[in-house]
Amino acid sequence: MAHSEPSVRHRTVFLGRMPLPERNFVADALRTETVGGVLLLIAAVVALVLANTPARHGYAAVRDFAFGPGAVHLRLSVAHWCTDGLxxxxxxxxxxxxxxxxxxxxxxxxxxxxxxxAAAVCGMLCPALTYLAVGGTHGGDLRGWAVPTATDIAFALAVLAVLGTALPAALRAFLLTLAVVDDLFAIVIIAVAYTATIRPVYLGLAVAGLVLFRLLLRKGVRGWYVYVPLAVVVWGLTHGSGVHATIAGVAMGLALPTGRGERVEHLVRPVSAGLAVPLFALFAAGVPVSGAALHAVFTAPETVGVVLGLFAGKILGVFGGSWLTARFTRAALGPELAWADVFAVACLGGIGFTVSLLIGELAFPVDPVLADEVKAAVLVGSLASAIAACVVLKLRNTRYRRLVEEEERDEDRDGVPDVYAQGDPAYHLRMAAIHEARAAEHRRLAEVTRRGTRPQDGPA
Structure with a gap:
């Protein structure tokens, strides 16, 4: 025992209580993502309805309608404007x-x-290896290996919102961090694996625009009328370079200083979650769902690889990566949570909607039939992961409610949850005063009741 205490004392707690400012920031961010996720879910359902009813011809006409200046490689269909622009x-x-x-x-x-x-990396490696194993042994097209590697935080939170399940702050923060790291690697994959032709002149001008963007920020220049036109130019040059245009968005987001970035994010996040992503889903998720299409999902090596990658690969990767890291490093699971909770988050990680649909389009640009089948596989794999997450979350829901109630309790009504104020001496003085006031009120009520039950009161 004497030898074990130092190691326990110096272990890093995983999924423990977050600092209050970070908890509040995560709560605000996820609140917006939850609303956006519900809109995303609605948009996906509408897209499926439009693509599988007599309205499909009008839907296809709108989706494929092209506009924009062709001289600068920007005459794009509505669907491509959503994919590359929004x-x-x-x-x-x-x-x-x-x-x-x-x-x-x-x-x-x-x-x-x-x-x-480690959880995010394993959660991307395992789905990719699952896809390659299925495709490689059954003669599938291996270009889609990256499709099941993504996690969609908005769609995962939409599932939670529909279920009405409250996750403790630590689990929500883990899911958000997992998705952020996942997005980083997805960006690298898109930039490296799915860029076929590079136009050096356009790329050089795009980099110069990014340098100017950063210099203006360092000089303290303000005004949306400066940065928005410059951002549009950088985006257009990136698109023309052959690199996927979304990389420009990532680069400009990374260029912002942290404090200013948070203010900009507060303004832009509702546009992203409430408009950009749902519109993308409206034109990306509209795939035919017929008997033949579903048969292909469960028989073609590419689509089976996507379904198994999202469902089994993600769960194995995220949960296994978390457990192995905790087993062989100083990371320790928070005392209020269990590994079943990590398993639930791993299931949510298998919901790979937005970025998976994007990579599916990039992987099979000359085979629209296969691209649609892969999109259908993304929907099936994400649905299977969501159902698995629902089962685990419902089994743990009573525990979650108790944890969330404890996190939100604020008996002294100072705006700070009690669990964060318990180390403050002033908190204990406030609570002692509250308890004394309650005890005095109870004594007064007891005295009133006692006096009221006597037939006559004495002179005293």
Whole structure:
């Protein structure tokens, strides 16, 4: 026992109580993502309805309608404007989130970051290896290996919102950190694996625009009328370079200083979660769902690889990576939670909607039939992961409610939850006064009741 105490004392608590400012920031961010996730879910359902009813011809006509200046490679269909344009806003917010996590969040400390990073990395490797194993042994197209590697935080929170399940702050923060790291690697994959042709002149001009963007920020220049036009130019040059245009959004998000980035994120996140991502889903998730299409989902090696990658690969990767890291490093699970809770988050990680649909389009640009089948597989794999998460979350829901109630309790009504104020001497004085006031009130009521039950009161 004497030898075990130092190691316990110096262990990094995983999924423990978060600092109050970070908890409040995460709560605000996830609140917006939850609303956006519900809109995303609605948009996906509408897209499926439009693509599988007589309205499908009108839906296809709108989706494929092209407009924009062709001279600068920007004559794009509505669907491509949503994919290359609106999703840039989503990745811009992802870049700000990543910058914040690296400077003030979970990823600023290597000791605290090792577990969520390991969980995210394993949660991407296992789905990719699952896809390659299925595709490689059955003659499938291996270009889709990255499709099941993504996690969609908004869609995962939409599932939670529909269920009405409250996750404790630590689990929500872990899910958010997991998604941020996941987005980082997805960005790298998109930039490296799915960039076929590079136009050096456009790329050089885009980099110059980013340098100017950063210099203006360092000089303290303010005004949206300066940065928005410059951002549009950088985006257009990036698109023309052959690199996927969403990379420009990430780069500009990372360029923002942390404090200013949080203010910008507060303004832009509702646009991303409430408009950009749902519109992308409206035109990306509209795939035919017929007997033949569902048969292909469960028989074609590419689609089976996607379904198994999202469902089994993600769960195995996130949970296994977390457990192995906790087993062989100083990371320790928070005392109020169990490994079943990590398993629930691992299931939610298998909901890979937005970025998986994007990578599916990039992986099979010349085979629209296969691209649609892969999209259908993304929907099936995400649905299976959501159902598994629902089962585990419902089994743990009573425990979650108690934890959330404890996190939110504020008996002295000072605006700070009691669990964060218990180390403050002033808190104990306030609570002692509250308890004394309650005891005095109870004594007064008891005296009134006693006097009221006597037939006559004495002169006293």
């Amino acid at each position: 999703l840039t806003v989503f990745f811009f917010v992802a870049g700000i989130e990543l910058k914040r996590e690296l400077t003030t969040g979970e990823l600023r400390s290597p000791a605290a970051a090792v577990l969520p990073v």
